């Protein structure tokens with residue numbers, strides 16, 4: 001019986017898959033049609049197509065999706081090349097951590113981007129707009145946007161927002177947003193890390209979440225690649241947000257070992273946007289330290305509860 005059910009399910013699955021393929025690749029060759037029927041090419045919407053071993057996804061409007069896009073049904077995020085061929089997939093059901101680098105750009109930013117590209121991974125760079133012309137005039141920021149990484153905001157000139165008026169705070173954010181958007185920053189809004197991790201009592205007037213961290217490597221204090229490596233790879237959990245700074249060569253050296261080590265531990269290295277996508281999103285004014293997955297009630301817990309209820313009834 002079980003065997004038959006499996007067989008039936010497999011057949012049904014194959015049937016559905018064939019149907020799906022027809023819906024997407026529904027090209028009809030006119031030569032095949034008899035009796036002069038006019039075959040219109042089915043529009044390809046919301047479906048995958050394979051061409052030369054590469055995967056393309058057709059969106060709602062029938063166009064191939066390009067850049068970064070999310071398929072909620074699949075719980076996956078895709079990154080494509082300029083033609084829309086998928087290059088990287090983030091699986092919302094698998095463990096992930098966000099490596100974050102503050103205070104850039106710096107002379108090392110391009111090296112960081114190359115590192116993350118090499119490992120087909122992402123990270124978030126919380127950039128200070130005022131510094132951009134000091135290093136590569138935006139070349140590094142554009143490289144971040146063109147990779148699997150993300151540009152985040154760290155205010156225009158690294159102001160502790162606790163000491164700012166509401167107006168001053170808004171200016172720090174909007175001025176930096178404008179610059180970062182010029183270099184391809186995405187996100188609505190662009191994710192934000194408060195300088196010095198200071199939040200203050202005006203946090204509710206901010207138009208976005210304040211991203212802090214669950215793991216502090218203290219790389220600015222140690223300037224020691226080994227120590228930073230240890231802090232960023234020991235006891236790391238699904239949903240951790242790891243704080244580093246892109247200003248130090250020691251942090252870059254540490255990252256060259258951190259990235260492959262965390263991948264070996266089974267983590268996907270993702271941007272804050274990617275992490276938030278499948279972990280409940282973010283709300284304005286919310287202070288975020290981590291994005292651990294919600295703990296689902298296990299069947300054992302459920303069974304225990306039932307037993308308790310029964311005992312009470314007695």
Ligand SMILES: [Zn+2]
Pocket residue numbers: 102103154158195196
């Ligand atoms: Zn900072």
